[in-house]
Amino acid sequence: MTSEQKRPADEPSERSAVVDLAAVEHNVGRLLELARGRTLIAVVKADAYGHGAPQVARAALAAGADVLGTAHVAEALALRAEGITAPVLAWLHTAATDFPEAVRQDVRLGLSGGELDLVLDAARAVGRPAVVHLKFDSGLGRNGATPAQWPELLERVRQAEGQGLLTVEGIFTHLAVADEPSRPETAEQLAALDAAVRAARDAGVDPAMVHAANTPGLLSAADLPDPDTMLLDAVRVGLGLYGLSPFAERTPQEFGLIPAMTLRTRVANVKDVPAGAGVSYGLTYRTEGPTRLALVPLGYADGVPRVATGAPVRIGDRVYPVVGRIAMDQCVVDLSLGRPVGTGSQEQSVRIGDEAVLFGAGEDPSVAEWADAAGSINYEIVTRISPRVPREYVGVEPGSAHGQNRNAQRRGHPGAVTGEEPAADSVEAPGVDGGRGSGRRRRPASWRVPWHRT
């Protein structure tokens, strides 16, 4: 798909992050295949890694994701405010987290231990049990109960379940080095999780679902001797939804994923300069010979990393490097240093108003190239594209499933507002519904949906 086809209007806007929701749907279908029928928790924290949380959430649900994941309760409540009623799990809290509202609005809570009293207070105040996923620290050293804290947490949780204040729906952990599949620590973490789950069952805490895999875990599971040890009951996938690869040496294409975000603008100025001309603050770049420069009106206020000098910008059929420092609002490419993309021409004249693409899908420069130039990772590049850059959505027809939560209707998810709880056996197996059908899931009617258990 070329960027021209993605453009929503004939006249492209000044600058935008174009988010292709059909790509998100495609990626969800692909991830569901890799997950082999496991529950897919679509991670839409941080405004869906900069792509727009409500839009991505609706697309992911329409394509078959089961659950949404956020870091903060506030992010989960923002999805509710958008009318999204699907199950949501939020896992990073403070003493200032609005636990009562989370319980009231049916937000599942990751529970590490320190917040337990506040969660129990909230359950008492609201008059219904908090639904939690116990977080076990199997080696990442961030959140979650350590093996030493685990027995006491289990005991307190078991008591709270007995008092009707808590329902333990899941146990989960987060992997530290899954993006480096050759390292041994991932298997150690999974073994530690397995022991923690067995200890929980022995202590009378019986979770319906256990989950560990993030995007790199899911994408590398097929290479394991036993993929089940990684896939467990559910996978929590963020980066893959957005069509990006977590591995330094492997592209999204290798996994059948399509990058969803295209960062583009239009050339603001073109000028001829002599040899030795300085470019941008600090004059850190000087032209080798007489050349032509193009001004690209995106800078660090737009979330383009200031340190990413040398990163590629596609204009027409050629890719040019950013030269000199990236400024707040703009950066400069040297048009004498271009290389053709694909079957692109050797010669072209760049004009004011031409489309300039920093990264995207297909033959556009990749997010990975920008990450390399910035000494960062693709996660950070897309997530930090700032609110100054309007998001434009393509790949979705007006009035289609994204306008409402089709998945919630189809799957009979509990209504967050009404509190309706359909019986598990009333959950329909999703059919092959109309529209863009890539990768939509068929499941046996007997498929267990633990989200309806409580």
Ligand SMILES: *Cc1c(COP(=O)(O)O)cnc(C)c1O
């Ligand atoms: C962000 C996050 C994820 C998603 O990670 P990806 O690598 O983007 O798939 C999963 N689980 C937890 C706990 C997270 O914080």
